[in-house]
Amino acid sequence: MAGLNPPEVPRTPASPSSAEGASPPPAGAHPRGSDRDGARPGRARRERRPLTWEEVRRRNYVERVKHEKLPFDLLDELPRLAATHYEDIPEDDILRLQWWGLYHDKPKVGTFMMRVKIPGGIVTPQQLRVIGEISRRFGRNSGEISTRQNIQIHWIELKDVPAIFDLLRQNGLTTAGACGDILRNITGCPVAGIDAGELFDTRPYVRALADFFYHNREYSDLPRKHKWTLAACPHQCNAPEIHDVGLVGTVVDGQPGFAVLVGGGLSTYPRLAEPLGVFVPPEELIDFLRALLEVWSNDLTYRANRAKARFKFMVEDHGPEAIRRRIEERLGRPLRPLAEVPRPAGRTGHLGIHPQKQEGRYYIGFPVFPGLISGDQMVAVADLAEAYGEDVRFTREQNLIITGIARADVDRVVAAMAELGFPLDVNPVRGGSIACTGNPHCNYAVGDTKPQLVRLVERLEARFGEAIADLHIHLDGCPHACGQHWVGDIGIQGTTARDERGEKIPAYDILLRGGLGPEAAIGRPVARRVPADRLGDYVERLVAFYLAERRPGESPQAFFRRHDDAQLLAVMEG
Known part of the structure; x- marks a missing residue:
């Protein structure tokens, strides 16, 4: 520029x-x-x-x-690695593949998650179509939107990586630096x-x-x-x-x-x-x-x-x-x-129908719950954006936006997206809640994330309806916090506990008082090692307490700050 x-x-x-x-x-x-x-x-001193x-x-x-081999230099060796049996590839080279957006899928038997790097989360219809076609052809139709506005595809085999990289390069896309120390x-x-x-x-x-x-x-x-x-x-x-x-x-x-x-x-x-x-x-x-x-x-x-x-x-x-x-x-x-950093005006996920500053054009933000989008859906969204819009944008909260739609085409696009599995008329909590990759693909996860988030949200919707529209639930499968559980209205992190026989079982910590925006704060654990089969009970009781006792206009973060840990834990435990 x-x-x-x-x-x-x-x-x-x-x-x-x-x-x-x-x-x-x-x-x-x-x-x-x-x-x-x-x-x-x-602060503790480091090396003097x-x-x-x-x-x-x-x-x-x-x-x-x-030091022994800069991971970026591995690109020239990809044809050799692709022709090598997975078990014969040195573990050092498996590590270097991260610099090219490739992580082991779980279990480590030769398939990888591939992350496509998308600056600002903006793709053309053709670029999204190519990612979708790669998913269908090489990734078993898998796909998910990350909290960094990337697209991730699972089940990738190294033998297919050279062909995939050629397709990406021809369409102005890259995986370079999507993972690794970069x-x-x-x-x-x-x-x-x-x-x-x-x-x-x-x-x-x-x-x-x-x-x-x-x-x-x-x-x-x-x-x-x-x-x-x-x-x-x-x-x-x-x-x-x-x-x-x-x-x-x-x-x-x-x-x-x-x-x-x-x-x-x-x-x-x-x-x-x-x-x-x-x-x-x-x-x-x-x-x-x-x-x-x-x-x-x-x-x-x-x-x-x-x-x-x-x-x-x-x-x-x-x-x-x-x-x-x-x-x-x-x-x-x-x-x-500069004396002062501008403060945020509030919180938004840019969902719904909005007029653009370009006269006569609209953008529409669609919830993608829980961040999953198949290769078939990517191709269909690309076709829709090409026919009626301009480009496709991915959000930090794992949703998508189609831009540049004429007023006369808004209803048509909304209806078509609903048929694809992305209805606009859903509880907004679905657009504001996020979960990391988790099981079955992530080697760090100790529990379900996306399926667990779906179960939680469906349970809360059934009882509370639109009353939970502004709630942000962030769920992670491990401490790495790809799902940003530290800053959710209700943050949940996967862990383990012991049952009465001393056997390990999946469990979750529940964190409260975190948030983004004008009152940004890091949450703190209030309930620890809640067995997975009791998580829904804990969260439902907590939300019921908040809805019944909150003051007019009071946010979840402010409400939880007004109550101490012992009281909140007692509520969750029933």
């Missing part, structure tokens, strides 16, 4: 081959009253002396694997460029960042996965507060640009992002983000231990002011200060 490429700034490459030792933290005073190593007061690459590779198996899919507002309420159209910037970083070998070896989101949606529907880097559209002195949040993330150590206190205009985005990646990537402290390698731990240790100082030193210039 013209005007977005920054001037060249001399830097040390981020890859392990660039140096055998890491630079020490920058000299100078550190904010927040931190001590000389830059750590925040009260600089680590070496030799030590890092000795401590961290994945860093050794990446920049993951850049997410955004799914109605960017068409919503009347947006501050400005961010699609060109998402596209430019994807073009620069997605296949960039220099940034293909990070300490761990790294997640960005970029939008100018007034509702901040893209959840910038739970990203490593959240770029929040704002306008300063008539100039569009971005406030920056850093250090967000979920998994086993959930954390909300903090303001970096800067304003970055679009023409400086690539330069700024390169410097940020290099500040993190070149500090070997965050490579030695994978459990503590995410960028959020660096922000936690040093604070955003120190991170900003390091970025400025890397750039060789100060960043423009």
Whole structure:
């Protein structure tokens, strides 16, 4: 995109081959009253002396694997791997396949989940058709929308990967960096460029960042996965507060640009992002983000231990002011200060029928519950969008949007989508509730997720009807939090318990008080190790209590904050 490429700034490459030792933290005073190593007061110190690459590779198996062969370079070997019997492929190469969007399906018998990376969640009808055809031909008609606006297909065999990659490449699609220690899919507002309420159209910037970083070998070896989101949606529907880097559209002195949040993330150590206190205009985005990646990537402290390698731990240790100082030193210039990050206007999933800012055109957001969409359905949706619309968008809450529909065709599209299995006239709780992949495909899951979410929602609908329309239930099968259970109105995480005979049984933790938006917060566990066959009872009693006792306009998050754990647990236990 013209005007977005920054001037060249001399830097040390981020890859392990660039140096055998890491630079020490920058000299100078550190904010927040931190001590000389830059750590925040009260934080456990990390290594005082600089680590070496030799030590890092000795401590961290994945860093050794990446050093011996950069995973991006595996692309040239795919024909060889495809012709090799699965059991004869080295485990190191199976790991490297993650950089090309391939994860073991469960059980590990030779089939893979393939994740197609879709910047901002936007695909043309032809691109969606190709993904659907790949699903039908190679993936047993499977498909799901992820919370990062990707499409995932299961049952992929390595022998078919070269042909699949050719189809994707011919249609402007890629799996590069969809998994692994790399920049993951850049997410955004799914109605960017068409919503009347947006501050400005961010699609060109998402596209430019994807073009620069997605296949960039220099940034293909990070300490761990790294997640960005970029939008100018007034509702901040893209959840910038739970990203490593959240770029929040704002306008300063008539100039569009971005406030920056850093250090967000979920998994086993959930954390909300903090303001970096800067304003970055679009023409400086690539330069700024390169410097940020290099500040993190070149500090070997965050490579030695994978459990503590995410960028959020660096922000936690040093604070955003120190991170900003390091970025400025890397750039060789100060960043423009920004006093305040815009607050979200509320919460929306962009579902239903909405007029676009393009006169006479509408977009329609359809719930895809619970995020599952078959190859047949993808092809049919693509045909519908091609006939009556413009493109298809995927949302963070695992739904889809068809854009550019003429007023005269709205009812026709709604009816056709209902026939495909995506009716609009359903309880909105179905569009606002999400579940991770879970069983039977995910090797980390210890319980059902999507089937369990369906059972829960159907049970709540049967008793409470539209009263639960605004409820957001987030259900995960493990602590990794792909389903974002830490920030749901009711968060549920799969675990295990013991029955009366001491045998392991599937169970769930129930978390409350989490949320996104103006009152963003990380939830906390209130009920632990609830046996799977009792989960519905616990949740139904909890929702009944909330609906009966809430104050006018009170959100679930505010309601649960008003009651202590003991009271809420007693309600759930009946």
